[in-house]
Amino acid sequence: MMAFGAPTLGEILAERYQLAEHVNNDSAGRQVWRGVDVVLRRPVAVVLRYPGGDSAMEMLQAAVRASRVVHSNLVGVYDAIDEGQRAYVVREWVDGDSLREVVAGAGPLDPARATMIAHSVTSAIAAVHATGMVHGNIHPGTVMIGHDGRVVLADARADSSDTIDTDIRAIGGVLYFALTGHWPQHEAGRTALPDAVRDVSGAIAAPRQVRSGVPAYLDDLTMDLLDPRLALPSSEVLSAELSRLDAAAEEQYLDSVGPLRFSSSDDGGEMPQSSRRKIAAGVAGLLVIAITGLFFGINALANGDNDEAPPATPQTQVSTPGGSESTPPPQPQPIALTADQVRIVDADGARDELDGVEATVDGDSNTGWKTDAYDRNPNFGNLKRGMGVLIDLQEPRSITSVQVELSASGASAELLAGPADPGATREGDDEILDTFTDRIGEPFENADGATLTFSGFAPDETYQYLLLWITKLPPIGGDKYQIGVQEIAVEGP
CATH class of the missing domain: 1.10.510.10 (Transferase(Phosphotransferase) domain 1)
Structure with missing residues (x-):
């Protein structure tokens, strides 16, 4: 059954705009069609909702306002029509x-x-x-x-x-x-x-x-x-x-463009916002020093009058520009990784895909390690439970995040923590799969992007051994599936 006012393929609206393809529905529930202006013979986009009338007034008014502004980076609005049972806006088609x-x-x-x-x-x-x-x-x-x-x-x-x-x-x-x-x-x-x-x-x-x-x-x-x-x-x-x-x-001057130049034409110049933020942080730091010094000065005077009075614990909370009552925590810093801190875990295969893992920590996302191309099935051809990269931080460390850059989107992967590396053997890898049970954050299933960020680390725990575990490969064409790990970056406080 067709809803009253619903458009149909090939229909011509306003004796001019022919509907050629239903593209999608937008976030407001309106239908977006690719159409053709049969008068000017040009492609158009038709944004249509039904019913029209009062319920479509906001959409039509917005289209009328938008049509008044012509700019190369704005989609051109050509027409806005209310038929009562439906209303639609005709705009430029962007291929x-x-x-x-x-x-x-x-x-x-x-x-x-x-x-x-x-x-x-x-x-x-x-x-x-x-x-x-x-x-x-x-x-x-x-x-x-x-x-x-x-x-x-x-x-x-x-x-x-x-x-x-x-x-x-x-x-x-x-x-x-x-x-x-x-x-x-x-x-x-x-x-x-x-x-x-x-x-x-x-x-x-x-x-x-x-x-x-x-x-x-x-x-x-x-x-x-x-x-x-x-x-x-x-x-x-x-x-x-x-x-x-x-x-x-x-011009490839990405690292030498200088400070932000937010300036006001009214007063001739305004301090860059990032500079204001840094100055505010500096003032907050000076306040910490001043308050701490004032406390100890008062405490020393008090102890001079009463030598038996126990010293109090100083409170160094200050008010920050955002209204917080404590100084912000330090920003996470990269933890350097070397080639001897990573290895491939492959408990189920022929162990002929182990080479090249050092490229995952060389700082160059254009290089990396990749799996073989598997036939017919994204789950490693149904031959393996998965493959992964074991990271040994060489000592227990506090971690804030691990970021992984893959060669393509569509992979499924998770990050696991475990107690030890039992050795680069089939038996050792099998033991890793049994003992690495602490999952960090949520797993990625058919990841929308190629960059995966794991940030679910417990702030009061330390970690030495982490496993990036890949369970599903994206297609590469020809009924084959493969993924590359281009770069792994670990950050901690």
Whole structure:
């Protein structure tokens, strides 16, 4: 049975727009179709909902507002029609994929490409804000990347709760997602995307903590945009800063672009937000010293009057810019790994896939170890329980996260901790599978990206032996399955 107002393949709307293919349904439950403008003979996208009337008024009004802004990084809006039983918006067809689909298929983007995408989105938003309007719907599903490389922002849909600041904060979320494959939803909007990696207090991990190779300037910029304690730059100022970083990325000056240059045209200059954050941390440190010194001075005077009075324990809590009552914990640091600290675990095979594991810790994600290509079945051809990489930290260590870069998405893997390495033999590997029972965090099943981050370590425990255990391989074509482990990075306090 067809719902009243439901579209049909081949139908021509408004005697002009022929429906050629149902693409998907968007997050608001509207149908997205690829169509053809039969008058101008060009492809179009038709966003359709039913019923129309009052219930579609918000969608139509947003389309009318969006049509007033013309920019190379905004999807063009051609028409908005209400037929009563249904309503639809006709807009430019972008031959490409959303940022969400690109990252799901290929994993997080390299810093230069992530910068370029954020620059394109911000340029579009600066044009929207210049008219006094707000976009209100910036997330990886509305950032479209054409097969020709063009980046455009689609589907403006602001409501009364959206502001210029929520748009700019969402740009920080897009940049974070492009770099990590995770969405900082608590800071920048609601989606069904994988949540950002968080510590026990709920604070998100910086991109450099999630994956290696993110330049410090880009890490600072992303975290500043997501930090609710910091004032935000205007979209125009942010666009200018990203333009500078985008140009530097094209010229391969990724490590020498200098500090962030958020500046205000009103007063001639404003301190970079990352600098304000560092100064605030310095002031907090000075307060700790001052309060501690004051305490001991008072305590010394008190003890001078009463030598038998026991000394009190000083309290060194201070108020931070975010309102927290204690100083923040130190940032995790990389733990260096060498070739003799990793080996392949293969309890069920011919043990002819053991070579090359040293490339997983050489600091170069372009090199790595890979399995053989298995036929017919992703579970190692139903020949093995799995394969893995054993990591020996050489001494018990506190760990905050382990990040693994694979050669492709679609693998299933988990991280396990165990008591010892019984030896690089078939029997030793079999014992590892029996004794490594402490799972770290949740396993990845058919992982959406190629970068896996395990952060479920107990803060009061130490670990020496960890096992990256792979149980399912992604397809490589020709009914074969294979995966490579490109890089393993371990961080601790």
